[in-house]
Structures are given as C-alpha cells and as structure tokens.
Amino acid sequence: MERERLFYLLSAHAAGRLTEEEWQELAAYAMDPAMSGEFQQQLVTLMEKAPAEPVAAGEEWQSLLMAVMDTDKAREEDPVPLRRVPSFFRRWSWAAVLIPILAIGIYFLVPGRKDRVQPPMQAKAADIAPGRNGAVLTLANGTQVVLDSLGNGVIATQKGAKVLLKAGRLSYAPVQGEGVDFNSITTPKGRQFRLVLPDGTGVWLNAASSLRYPVSFTGKTRQVEVTGEAYFEVAENANMPFHVKVNGHTNIEVLGTHFNVNAYENEQHISTTLVEGRIKVSAGTAAASIILEPGQQAQTGRSATDLKVVSNADIEKITAWKNGLFNFNGATLHEVMRQLERWYDIEVIYEKGAPDITFWGKMTKDISLNGLLIGLEKSEVHLRLEGRKLIVLP
C-alpha cells in the first residue's frame, strides 16, 4: 500500500504534477526514518525507467568531473600536512570499521537485507537503540498526547487554535483573541523534538528537556520557560520582545535571533550561546545582566553573582545535537557520558572515578549504543553494560 503510494507520489513529483497536499504527504515520507529504505528504493525504480537525454558535455560538467577526480589528489601548493593525529580520531577510524557491523542504523541503507548484515555478535547482548524524534505534548486541560507515532494533521484544537503535526514537527496556527492557555512539550531521555511556536519561532528541544509556552502570544512580551537544552530561532517582533525563563532563575531577553540554551541540572551552569543577533541574559535578579554578541556564551548559576561570559564559543560543537551529531571535540569523559545518558536513556556509574581522557571527533547520533561503546573501548575506556547501566571500570 504505502509502497504504491510512495511510487505514485514520486512519479507525480518527477512529472511536475504534484498538488500541495500531495507534496506535504511526500515530504512526510521523506522525513520518516522508517520509510528511508522504501523512499530510496522507489526512486531507484523510477531512475531505471527514466529516459536518457543527451546532456551537452559542456564546460560546467567537465569542470565538475575534474573537481570530483581531484578530491583525492594532494593540492600542489598545499603539501600533505604531517599533523599529529588526534588520538580519538585515530581510534574512531577503527571504530568506523566495527560500527557498521554492529549498528542497526543500516536498515535504511540496505533495505530488506537486514537479515544478511546482522552479525552473530548481535545475539550476545541486547543492543540499545539510539534516540529519535518524539515528545509528549501537555495541553492546557492536562491532556497528554504522545507525539512519537502520530500521523500528520490537526491533533488538537483549543480556543480556536489548531495544533498541527507535520513531518514530525509541531506547529500552531495563529489565532486572534485571548488565548492564554499554556501548553508544554516534554522530551524524555532518548527523544528530541522540533516545533514552531504560534509566532513562527522555531525551537529544537534536546533530550530530557521541556518547554512551556502560550498557545498564542498576547500582551507586551512573549514569555516561555525552558529546562534542559533548547535551540531557538526567534521570529522578530520588535513590539513584543521574546523572554526565556531558564530553570526559574535565569532570564534571556531576546532581541531577534538564534541561540542555544543548555540548562541541564547536572551541568555546572546554564550556558546560553548566541549564534546570531543579540540577547540579554540576566541571572537571579535583573541587576546582574549582560548583552551577548554572536559567538559569546553566558554562564549563569543560581545566584546573581554567578554570571560569566566566554568569548569564541564553539558554535558548531554546541549546536551539533540539533543537526543529529555528537561533537566530542575537547570533551571530558564525564561530558561524553552525560550526553550518552540522555540520548540512550542509560545510567552511567563510575566504579572508581573517571579516567582523565579528552575526546576528539564527531559521530552521527543514529548509531546504536554498542556501536559507540566499541569506539570508546578503543580509546582505552573500559566499560561494562548491565541492562541500561553502563559501568566505567578503572
């Protein structure tokens, strides 16, 4: 059924006769990880049927071909550098050999052949799947809606405001009137989620986080509350400043912008990192506040005196999570483990303290825990997995 539908949508798309509704349907298929294999398979079928049309082998295609074949040639003015190999990377390059053997993430690459690539080792211990998209929506009246498996469409209506779910993303159709209902979105460990607020502000919510917001913004300010970690792309509205209250004690006043807030209770402090625009961060009382420039990070704690600014924050590393990556550059074992706890919903126990290791490298977040652990073992961290408890051995 779905296969035929997908085939129809893709061929209609290639023929340029897709309605807006059908396009939305196709987009949902494209974004659904469970449909990846089917999506690509149907595309291959279409490509095999598509007629060849001679393409003039003009200069643009010739230079593209040259550029492709130059990728593995050393640039002449740029001799191959003999830099020291960051140890984590060297180790990960080995892990890259092993991970595919174990990872279950391959299902979308080799559809229908899962059985063939399942290695015998997998039977040994139950593997822990990586996190995925999903959240729990709590409506003003207390009703809870689990957003993991819902299809597309209107999932709730309250005071005339429509809550829509499309391609795994929640959005609010704006309404006029006095909607002062508050909704909240909560992600457990192992889930992250993306939503668009009624004013068009985009919010990415990392695992074990929450966001509380009104279903429509009225009054003088737009006020939301956040715990855990979130990335905001705030829609500009000079007449209605955007305020984020973090863990009840830090306030961010947004003057139109992109920024990340990391406020996990088990991190040392709340880190607010500005990517674009301008924001004002206040700690405790409004008396202690600072205006951030892009690339700066404010670190705040419970008391008004805990306000510190770091320049040249590593934006790529800080926002890697929303792009589906782990970025462990310069991370300590504790930092790495806290991320794994949230994404794989595991508990990490240190039997005798943590070895003093600094990690380097990036990984996609869609690999299974076992795959990742093999990489960690290669970095000389000794680990034992018991159920959902990961024990760090001395």
Add this chain to the structure above:
Amino acid sequence: MRIAEGDEGAFSILFEAYLDRLKPFIEKLTASPDDTREIIQETFVRIWLSRDKLQHVEQPAAYIFRIAANQYHLYIRRRLSQERAVSGYEETVPQSSNTTENTLRLNELQRLVQDAVSRLPEKRRLIFQMSRNEGMSVREIATALDLSPKTVKNTLFAALTNIRQYLAAAGEAGWWLMLFLLFR
C-alpha cells in the same frame, strides 16, 4: 576494472553515460540546476572514492542509482528541515539563514581526504600518492617499487577503504552507505 585502478579516462566515460540518465531526472525533482549539480557532484564523488568496489558490481546502473537516490534523499531532508515555517505562514517567516552544516563542499571534502591520506601508513600513502599525484599506473608503481602489481592494487584499495572509513567517522553525510552498500 580500469576505473578501480584510478583510470580517469575510463571514469569520464562512465560519468558521461550516467549524466545523461541522472541529470534530466534529478532536475525534474529539484527544479533547480544548481541543486541538480550539487546532487550529481556528491553522487560521483562517492562513486569515485569507492572505485575499488566497481569491479564487484554486477549491475552498475542499480549501484549508481542507489547512490544517487541516497543523495537526493539526503538533499530533500536537508531542505525540509531548513524550512522553518509550516502551514499557513511561510510567507511571513524569512527563509532560514542556517546554511546546511552537513552539506559537504568539495574543498572541505578534499581537505578531509587529505587528512585521511596523511594518516595512512607510510608505504600505503606513498603508493596512493604515486597513483593519484604522479598519475602512475599500477604496473609502473610495481616496477618502481619492486612489488607485484597485485600488492600495489591491494594497497590502493586498502587506502580507499581507509579514506571512506575516515569520512564516515568524521560524520559526513552519506558515507555510511559507501561503507556497506552491497553488490548484487
């Protein structure tokens, strides 16, 4: 087989043959010449850096289309996640300025490949660079280093495998596929 050994002429013939089939189709899907170029470029970079695999591929068309389909899928997902607004108000929200962090520009890829090459064991690196930078054939390298052609060929293939593993480990989109796309 000649492509597997790094024959650029043979690869050009393959490129031209499949360009005629891929370009019209992908352009219909993307409706953008620039995006079409990007997808085709990413597709052929993957084929080129996996050229050692081509000799085992029984149906080149199915293999190449699979890579192209994967690239189109990554592309459409990237586009959709960039769309900030949904439903009725896309007009009021400006297009995301968030450029695709995952999109791999060719120079960046070249830099990564060179990092990978610099990390190869010394002998493997030497042979790989004789092949790529000096344009020497397998036979010429074998004569120069007093090795069997088979050893040289295996060394070149091992180097390519290392490069792909490095790219996949660096988290670059689509390289996992190249690590274990099966042949039919």
